[in-house]
Amino acid sequence: MGLTADERWGLVDAIAQRTVAFGISRQTTGDVLGELTVKPLTGIPTALAVLYAFWSIFGSFAGVLVTDGFMIKLFDGYWLPWMQAAWPDPGSVHYFLFVGDPAAETCFEAFGMLTSGLFVSFGVVLPAIFVFYLMMTLLEDSGYLPRLAVLMDTLLHKIGLHGYAIVPAILGLGCNVPAVTATRTLETKKQRFIMMTLLALFIPCGAQLGIMLQVVPDTVGWVLLYLLIGFVVFGYVLSRVIPGSNPEILIDVPPYRWPQRANVAKKLWNKTRGFLTNAVPFVMLGILIVNILYLTGFIGWLADLAAPLFVTWFGVPKETVGPLLAAFLRKDLAVAQLSTIPMTSYQMITAVVLISIYFPCVATFAMMVREGPRQLLAAIGVLAAVVLIYGGLIHAVGILLGVA
Amino acid sequence: MEAPCRGAELVTAAVGLAAVACGAANILVWAGLYDGIEIGIMAIGGPDFFRWVWGSLVVVFGGVMMLAGARQMHAVPGYGKVLLGVAMIGIIGGTDIFALICENIPAGEGAQFFNSATGFIGAFAPPYPPAVVLLPFALVIGCALYAGRADDGC
Amino acid sequence: MHDHHDRLTILMMGNPNVGKSALFNRLTGANAVVSNYPGTTVDVTKGYLRKDRHSYEIIDVPGAYSLEARDAAEEVAVRILDTHPDAVIMVVLDATRVERGLYLALEVIERGAPCILALNMMDVAQDKQIAVDAAEMQRVLGIPVVATTAISAEGVKHLADMIRKAQVADLSAIRSRLNGQEPDQGAVARCAGCGGGGCR
Numbered sequence: 001m002g003l004t005a006d007e008r009w010g011l012v013d014a015i016a017q018r019t020v021a022f023g024i025s026r027q028t029t030g031d032v033l034g035e036l037t038v039k040p041l042t043g044i045p046t047a048l049a050v051l052y053a054f055w056s057i058f059g060s061f062a063g064v065l066v067t068d069g070f071m072i073k074l075f076d077g078y079w080l081p082w083m084q085a086a087w088p089d090p091g092s093v094h095y096f097l098f099v100g101d102p103a104a105e106t107c108f109e110a111f112g113m114l115t116s117g118l119f120v121s122f123g124v125v126l127p128a129i130f131v132f133y134l135m136m137t138l139l140e141d142s143g144y145l146p147r148l149a150v151l152m153d154t155l156l157h158k159i160g161l162h163g164y165a166i167v168p169a170i171l172g173l174g175c176n177v178p179a180v181t182a183t184r185t186l187e188t189k190k191q192r193f194i195m196m197t198l199l200a201l202f203i204p205c206g207a208q209l210g211i212m213l214q215v216v217p218d219t220v221g222w223v224l225l226y227l228l229i230g231f232v233v234f235g236y237v238l239s240r241v242i243p244g245s246n247p248e249i250l251i252d253v254p255p256y257r258w259p260q261r262a263n264v265a266k267k268l269w270n271k272t273r274g275f276l277t278n279a280v281p282f283v284m285l286g287i288l289i290v291n292i293l294y295l296t297g298f299i300g301w302l303a304d305l306a307a308p309l310f311v312t313w314f315g316v317p318k319e320t321v322g323p324l325l326a327a328f329l330r331k332d333l334a335v336a337q338l339s340t341i342p343m344t345s346y347q348m349i350t351a352v353v354l355i356s357i358y359f360p361c362v363a364t365f366a367m368m369v370r371e372g373p374r375q376l377l378a379a380i381g382v383l384a385a386v387v388l389i390y391g392g393l394i395h396a397v398g399i400l401l402g403v404a
Numbered sequence: 405m406e407a408p409c410r411g412a413e414l415v416t417a418a419v420g421l422a423a424v425a426c427g428a429a430n431i432l433v434w435a436g437l438y439d440g441i442e443i444g445i446m447a448i449g450g451p452d453f454f455r456w457v458w459g460s461l462v463v464v465f466g467g468v469m470m471l472a473g474a475r476q477m478h479a480v481p482g483y484g485k486v487l488l489g490v491a492m493i494g495i496i497g498g499t500d501i502f503a504l505i506c507e508n509i510p511a512g513e514g515a516q517f518f519n520s521a522t523g524f525i526g527a528f529a530p531p532y533p534p535a536v537v538l539l540p541f542a543l544v545i546g547c548a549l550y551a552g553r554a555d556d557g558c
Numbered sequence: 559m560h561d562h563h564d565r566l567t568i569l570m571m572g573n574p575n576v577g578k579s580a581l582f583n584r585l586t587g588a589n590a591v592v593s594n595y596p597g598t599t600v601d602v603t604k605g606y607l608r609k610d611r612h613s614y615e616i617i618d619v620p621g622a623y624s625l626e627a628r629d630a631a632e633e634v635a636v637r638i639l640d641t642h643p644d645a646v647i648m649v650v651l652d653a654t655r656v657e658r659g660l661y662l663a664l665e666v667i668e669r670g671a672p673c674i675l676a677l678n679m680m681d682v683a684q685d686k687q688i689a690v691d692a693a694e695m696q697r698v699l700g701i702p703v704v705a706t707t708a709i710s711a712e713g714v715k716h717l718a719d720m721i722r723k724a725q726v727a728d729l730s731a732i733r734s735r736l737n738g739q740e741p742d743q744g745a746v747a748r749c750a751g752c753g754g755g756g757c758r
């Protein structure tokens with residue numbers, strides 16, 4: 001028969017009146033804090049504190065404790081020398097593919113599947129994503145995530161982005177793949193397109209953050225700053241340029257809840273297992289492919305071909321072509337590979353930013369294909385333009401600052 | 405019940421004020437206006453932007469929040485502010501301690517993997533960063549306040 | 559109406575963040591992702607429940623505020639509803655925000671599918687001194703209404719038991735019951751006695 005919305009609400013009210021009784025209750029501590037943490041005046045300092053904790057714990061656990069404290073010693077001091085000694089004939093192709101450089105002193109430099117591949121996967125990225133996922137899960141389960149979105153809303157609104165659209169972006173810091181699916185909660189094609197593009201461009205994933213912390217610890221702040229600026233600037237441009245409507249996003253902020261230990265453990269385990277089964281093979285495969293491309297001379301040829309673009313326009317050494325190819329498979333691997341190319345710290349910043357923005361990794365790419373193949377073409381167009389423009393801009397800023 | 409409540413408010417305000425002062429001092433030292441300062445068991449200032457500017461900013465905000473809430477800490481808005489301020493100072497102090505633990509479980513340079521027990525404990529000798537010094541005071545206030553609200557104290 | 563030897567499909571629907579996935583995991587032992595923000599579930603998860611002689615396929619549907627879909631996740635929800643015309647709909651409500659859930663429930667009821675209602679988050683409602691009268695709601699709506707707390711599994715077993723008593727509700731009957739008349743002796747009350755499930 002079809003009720004109108006008003007008739008339906010009328011019925012709802014009548015039923016609720018019959019069945020629901022509100023007693024007198026004072027605000028719980030959760031409610032009080034819930035309000036304070038979304039008001040800008042008290043909420044922004046809280047957000048600063050939460051982000052500090054997030055980054056500090058991430059760095060202390062993954063960087064200082066596990067990787068620097070144990071993994072580097074283990075891999076560089078024992079595993080690498082042992083592999084170099086035990087693997088037969090150092091001049092051969094299989095030695096190059098599996099062990100890499102026979103003279104290398106660190107597992108970053110060696111770049112064989114069983115040296116760098118294992119080190120990057122288990123020594124650096126695994127501890128990083130483990131703490132990262134743990135803290136993400138706590139943010140998700142406590143109910144802080146949507147509050148962060150509301151706060152961002154007040155800031156981002158001025159540039160035409162709606163804050164709640166930021167939820168996929170924050171999720172993307174863990175891994176871009178589920179974040180692409182999370183854009184489904186956005187209302188219009190325009191919003192989804194903008195968010196998906198920004199996500200693929202400017203949001204580094206947890207694995208990449210982990211390795212950046214290891215490889216460029218002093219400049220990771222600059223890299224993130226450039227990515228953030230890019231996010232805001234290109235978000236603004238896209239929201240102006242892309243046709244379509246950009247309606248207000250209504251935010252439903254849930255109450256704070258204590259994260260359930262069983263649920264946190266389950267999610268953490270599922271995500272970590274996902275990394276082990278999906279990402280580790282890609283790291284290995286990436287090293288294999290890049291090494292083969294080196295052997296066949298393809299990368300050298302491509303580097304020469306792209307040299308004008310890289311050296312004069314982006315201001316980075318032409319050897320970064322190799323890592324950029326690897327970045328299509330795994331960004332963490334690409335950053336690890338970058339660390340072995342000699343360059344100035346500003347070049348390093350530029351190169352790491354380029355790796356982040358130049359193309360989504362293959363898993364994200366596949367997910368984008370699934371979510372909207374036609375939009376993907378447009379996204380790639382935008383992507384190419386942004387990489388060229390932004391890469392050049394960063395170089396220009398470096399020249400102006402006198403550091404490039 | 406008047407007197408003890410006033411006392412609690414004064415203590416809260418004092419800790420808040422101390423947090424503001426220490427946090428601001430940290431930032432000034434980082435900016436190079438002063439050399440590092442040591443007061444008793446507290447050491448102020450270091451080179452790391454993240455820790456000494458961002459972190460200290462949070463301590464300052466936490467202190468301001470405690471100050472703002474102290475006057476009506478037994479009513480709803482003040483209570484929340486004090487609790488939030490305590491949490492912010494707690495976050496910085498807590499992560500500082502966590503960082504110290506993580507730094508000192510592994511041995512430094514050398515062949516060994518694990519630090520010796522004495523080496524580990526020795527790392528926890530003073531001086532401490534301000535947030536760590538403020539941490540116990542903040543925690544006591546926070547817990548008392550939370551418990552007090554639960555059984556409607558004051 | 560249903561042949562109980564076939565597997566019956568149950569669609570779990572409700573507003574975002576009311577605990578559908580948590581309840582779904584409790585019912586099926588599956589691994590749907592549970593988080594405390596709206597929009598966690600944007601895709602379909604299936605699970606299975608065996609209860610006595612009955613076997614059910616349960617689908618965790620993305621959250622929706624209304625069946626007039628506004629975003630892609632809600633579109634998924636409506637599409638699932640359309641592609642399972644024979645399914646029993648389990649509408650999950652947040653007991654602290656009954657109104658919004660009831661709106662969706664009425665939309666589902668209007669489609670004429672057999673329904674059962676889960677009043678979740680009863681622990682939170684209790685803390686907030688919100689009393690929701692499940693029995694009265696059951697009487698008014700004419701479909702089974704079960705109070706649950708997904709995180710402690712309270713009421714979940716009862717919910718599983720009641721699935722087979724899902725009813726097609728009648729809007730005009732609801733209206734007249736709200737006006738104080740009793741159109742029949744209360745479908746659910748009678749049903750509870752017949753024990754046959756689905757009232758053959």
Ligand SMILES: Nc1nc2c(ncn2[C@@H]2O[C@H](COP(=O)(O)OP(=O)(O)O)[C@@H](O)[C@H]2O)c(=O)[nH]1
Nearest residue numbers: 575576577578579580592593594679707708709
């Ligand atoms: N206190 C309480 N929390 C619940 C209950 N059911 C679910 N939750 C929490 O509510 C949040 C949302 O649950 P979820 O299953 O993801 O909701 P969905 O979006 O409807 O699937 C999670 O943080 C759950 O832990 C309940 O009965 N009581």
Ligand SMILES: [Mg+2]
Nearest residue numbers: 578579598599
């Ligand atoms: Mg869900």
